[in-house]
Amino acid sequence: MRRVERALLSVSDKTGLIDFARGLSELGVELISTGGTAKALADAGLPVKNVSDVTGFPEMLEGRVKTLHPMIHGGLLADRSKPEHMSKIAEHGILPIDIVVVNLYPFAATVAKPGVTWEEAIENIDIGGPSMVRSAAKNHAAVAVVVSPSSYDGVLNELLRNDGKLEAETLKRLAGEAFAHTAAYDATIAAYFAKKLGEETESILPAKLTLSFEKAQDLRYGENPHQKAAFYREAQGGQGVASARKLHGKELSFNNIYDLNAAYNLVQEFAGEKDPTAAIIKHTNPCGIAVSTTLADAFTKARAGDPISAFGGILATSRPIDAATAELITGKNTFFEAIIAPGYDEDAFKILTEKKQWGANLILLEAEFGAEAAGENIDIKRVSGGILVQTEDKHAVGRADLTTVTRRGPSDAEIADLLFAWKVVKHVKSNAIVIAKDRQIVGVGAGQMNRVQSVRLAVEQAGDKAKGAALASDAFFPFADGPEAAGIAGVTSIIQPGGSKKDGETTEMADNYNIAMVFTGHRHFRH
Template sequence: MRALISVSDKTGIVELAKEFVELGIEIISTGGTYSKLKEEGVKAIEISELTGFPECLDGRVKTLHPVVHAGLLAMREKQEHMKQLEELKIETIDIVIVNLYPFKSTILKDDVTREEAVENIDIGGPTMLRSAAKNYQDVAVVVDPRDYDKVLEELKKDKTVSLDTKFYLMQKVFMHTSNYDTMIADYLKKERQDTAFPETLTMTFEKVQDMRYGENPHQSAAFYREIGKRKGSIVDAIQLNGKELSFNNINDTNGALELLKEYSEPTVVACKHGNPCGVGSADTIMDAWIKAYHADKTSIFGGIVVLNREVTKELAHEMIQIFLEVIVAPSYEKEAIEILQSKKNVRVLQLTDISVPQPETAFDLKKVNGGLIVQTIDSKLLTEDSRLEVVTKTKPTKEQMQDLMFAWKMVKFVKSNGIAIAKNKQSVGIGPGQVNRVWATQQAVEHAVELIDEEATKGAVLASDAFFPFDDCVEVAHKAGITAIIQPGGSVRDEDSIKKCDEYGIAMIFTGMRHFKH
């Protein structure tokens, strides 16, 4: 029995090779792996001795040879194959231990050049892996060091690797090479930047964890992360306390984080079921918390809270007074961590780069039955050449403009049809996900009155994620005491809403840009 060993990751390889020698398995090796084995006193044949052809082109060509691939691909049960090997004086190779050039770690370096990345594209390794995996009935091919013990155990017990294990190893090989090739293709696509949407779309992700269940207990789920340099993402957060994150925790927290990134001043966002339920901005993070909490003291219970400033011990003391599922902040005072850890179930995460936005080229993906719809993320608040257009006789004051922009950021992350009402940089009413806009407006007003007080909407401003199809939303806003409105405009009946605003002395601004979120 012969084994070919050629690895970049040399974890455990010397120990494995020594066990192979004990079992009477002849070892063939290459380059740095051969040198490592020789240094450790492990007997091995260098690949050039086997092929009769020297390694060349700085090691680019060493295993790309018929002696190697015929030894891998020959089907032992086919007499014709074995006869040809005998005539060619080629021996079979029964075990392949190969892992690939570190392309991933290379491209993740800050100063990597294209030339360096390309030089770390493995050619011989994937070729050997595919040859061995194709002939899995006869060849055990190992790409993951975590499988060394499994293979060794079977060799010691049965002097062979079972067919079931070989098939398992084959599957891992093709998953691994697919992942490797996709990383290369993705890197090259980003280098060229010639099209956002290629004719074929391949993506690769790495598993972070299996999950207890998905959106509901009867659904299974796992969490995967993108491969690449990303900052400000929940996958990079460090968990300091609490149970592992659930499917819904991750989904809701991600939405809350994306809204938080819209604000530069001290801000707190509370989220529930994918919608913001309380948002507050202030001069201090404590005051921002007070605003977010008092915006909806009911819905925040069991919710997600994200903050863009350090959590102080005073703030931590306030936060543990209610049940929260997840808290995320860029940092925590030492005493704050101790206070929060007194609640063993609250998931406390630290995300240092919490304010870093996603790159504008990032994709938003939605799986549909039989396909996938892909779009770039909604990375803008206003169009680059947009000028806010005041379309009413009444002009917004400076304070109203601040609240209008606060509300416009917020409504961008409210499920459509979405309405957000704000006052003094505090959300006071949110109407998400209704099937018509007037219902969303009514709901936002009703929530404000019910959850805060009857004066909550007096002097407040209102943001709508899309245009008003009729003037009925203005009617609802007027009755609630709303004094200014921001919306995209673009309806064939815009003039009706403008006239109604003029009638009631409400200031209204058109943005020329909508923010549907489905």
């Protein structure tokens, strides 16, 4: 490109703006700007020409129209290699613009605010900014377009090294970033519209699905060392792992993040409980979870559910971790890759981070539990050549939703364990079986190709603890062999969706073992 002579700056995020503009000015670059950006530059003592002086038109319609003018876009789009272009803009007194520094109205931040109105959202849709960005990016052979403050230092240093010029590869890279920026911006707006229209029509799955994610970090590798990986955050992301704060420990891996998400989602099921919850995840499946009167006791019971699998797992808690719990976490024969919790008290943090054997590597995340992000999220699964999209599985069941189908109905204590197990089984890979007793998981059967095998694995793990316990099945029993295996082990209550052609045989088998069985009418497949 030719030497940069003229720059147009119009930004919402003014981070680093003054230093960058000052560097341009010291290179002899004329600064053109709009509204608040022009004021910020002038207040910093920099010479700046207002866009209205370039166009000969004042800003109109409360700022909606200011840069949408041939004097601006002619200067951006003129192909410097074509004499007819250059003579045409010269004929109309249009001066070439060599660098555009633009970031857009904060639409995502605006719509993320609680109680934002439709009118506020619409007013934060940028028109002139994306137009300038696209014009400059299209003509990137001659015009540099900078959309992120993180690019300021690199661009300025290259201009200083190259006598006010930028390399062709730099211009191409900046253009690519610019198109990605406007694409993400439009996707965020489209997603907002789809969400609002979905709320009105009771459907959130639009005919055209647009998604916007921003890279949070590159990862060492994917599920395996030979796979490349990165972590992206949703443009309108709410609470969860993506918004958690890392307080300590080694770099997060692909599998860490995936398991942390499973642990977070499981504990979210119990965030409304008055008593604290602790859950341990291994390969996205819960190997232990308990609710108790103290967090230390909840952790002890969660770990006791499957202490072998718990080693090297992921821990999540619904309450800030205290010193007593931290002492147990770092006790003999324990090891966790990562912990996600609402917080850590001072003593607990010291205990967790000073553990000689593994404290330096233990990942500690702080995340908000409880209040769900507004609206309904979508779940996405990749397939060859496309994606599958569904609403999240948020179906909840209470006591009033249970239908007793056996001669004996469940006792109050059994109902409490049934509902506890039902919340957990939703987070176990199908075919899923969970056995619970006294708000503690004592057996899990996950991911088997037939349901009776999942039952056998769960009762084997539970051992004697299966006696008097509650069993949850994520889908119906196709045959009576599952309840039979549960009855032989001493299980006294079962919760399942029902709906099998052989529900009658299953119910008869439950009656044979004096099992109280209830149907929910809803299943919880998790593939």
